[in-house]
Amino acid sequence: MPLFTPSRRWQPAFYPFKDRTFTERLEESFERSIKGILWGCRMCGNCLLQETAFICPMACPKGLRNGPCGGSSPEHCCVDESRPCIWHAIYTRAEKMNRLDMLLEILPPLDWEKTGTSALRDVSSKARKLGYYKTLKSVTLAAPEKRKENWDTFFREIRQPEWWAGDSNPHPTPAHEPVSDLHKKLNSGKFTITFELTPPVSADLSSFTQELAQLHSSVDAVNITDGASAMPRTSAFSAALKATSSGVEPVLQMAARDRTRISFQADLLGASASGIHNVLVISGDHPNKGTPPFSRMSPWDYDSIQGIWMARKLRDDGITLDGREVITHPKYFIGAAAAPFASEPRFQAIRAEKKINAGAQFFQTNLVFDIPGFEAYLEALDKRNLLSRVFLLVGLTPLTSLKKINHLLKLPGIHIPGWMIDRITNATDPKLVSHQLFLELITRLQAMPGVHGLHFMAMNNITYFRQVLAETGLNEITIKK
Ligand code: SF4
Secondary structure, X not given: OOOOOOOOOOOOOOOOOOOOOHHHHHHHHHHHHHHHHHHOOOOOOOOOOOOOOOOOHHHOOOOOOOOOOOOOOOOOOOOOOOOOOHHHHHHHHHHHOOOHHHHHOOOXXXXXXXXXXXXXXXXXXXXXXXXXXXXXXXXXXXXXXXXXXXXXXXXXXXXXXXXXXXXXXXOOOOOOOOOOHHHHHHHHOOOEEEEEEOOOOOOOOHHHHHHHHHHOOOOOEEEEOOOHHHOOOOOHXXXXXXXXXXXXXXXXXXXXXXXXXXXXXXXXXXXXXXXOOEEEEEOOOOHHHOOOOOOOOOOOOOOHHHHHHHHHHHHHHOEOOOXXXXXXXXXXXXXXXXXXXXXXXXXXXXXXXXXXXXXXXXXXXXXXXXXXXHHHHHHHHHHOOOOOOOEEEEEEOOXXXXXXXXXXXXXXOOOOOHHHHHHHHOOOOHHXXXXXXXXXXXXXXXXXXOOOEEEEOOOOOHHHHHHHHHHHOHHHOOOOO
8 A cells, every 4th residue: 555645556557668778767666666655656657746635646547637537436436446536535635735726737648658757757857957956946945935836837847748738727718609509509598408318239220310300309409428338339429420410419428438539639520520519528437337348447548627628729729639730620519527426516616617627618417316415516616606607407317217226326426315215115106206206306406596408318218208398398498597
């Protein structure tokens, strides 16, 4: 167990890509042995300890470098329940050290050329460039405030290479015409309805096309899941194209789990060129949430926040991550996932702010059943002045059976109040009670300030969905709340 990173270290270290000189190997062995004992260092070569309250974030099984996933909890990591969530530990320690706001800085993905190499080498070469004596003096002998500033500047320049240049500032979308109908409707104040559709495990999309036809006049957009639950299905891209050609606007989900930064940027350009103008950038379920034989478990090439940052830069600055100019800028409305019930609301609000600063324009939340818990999340967003900076679409689903309840209870980031489960399980007509609870939930969420729409998920029965819309009057909503 490393001294300063409270997590069992089972992930293998990275190894250098190229042959190393004797001196380099010596430096690397030295760094690995010291930082291994202290932080469980994996030798990512792109050290962030300064930024993450001196806990190594690479202990996260997803390799997330910008905060927890939507399954984070104070109790344990959602991928490996035998250890704590490393990002929860980082937030908790940063809060104690009064460094929480440092976690807002958008940190870069790994430069894989540097993995396995000594991160201390970057430190010493920068000190050499500035002059060893001058550097030492500036971080030890200056007045306390200045010393802190010098220290932060010195390390920020190391961890933020020019090709990334991340910061903690907002990067709002430049004022321009909305790029999709969903964007236009949300901008105009319309309360919107989106529905999540999972593509079939089939090379024939005719049943999927029928579902689209049923949804055509009932929803503002359809989310197309991307390898949901880490299982292969017809690609989200081809299903989104089918939606476009069927006259239903898609929100293309793009999971970082299955892409490198190269294919991600290529897919963004391709999506826009193909008329898909809403994207939802997510990290994706870990491969161990799928079915065996399990896919590669090693870290993602980028995380959702880095994905949002790349998507915005591609669209607004017209440059790729490797600095090439985009001939025609893509057009898309950038969405992100929000997790009101993961870890603690104040920590989730930091994660939400980071996504908004990176470029997220709308959130679709994980499932909400617990109204007071959701109000606490909204309050945490409000404290950081986020409610006016993002459109919020709340995820919901009916609790149609005990089997579904038990399944949902196993998923990270979902909380179903005990009284709700009791009411359904003790009812003489559980279906009727479940239906009434669902209608109540919709009515309450719809009335909440800061909520701009509802996102229906995990619903196979489109006829029932349409019945619910009719009963709640949602099919007629056109006015701004
Ligand atoms: S951030 Fe990278 S270099 Fe720093 S301790 Fe963690 S694995 Fe090692």
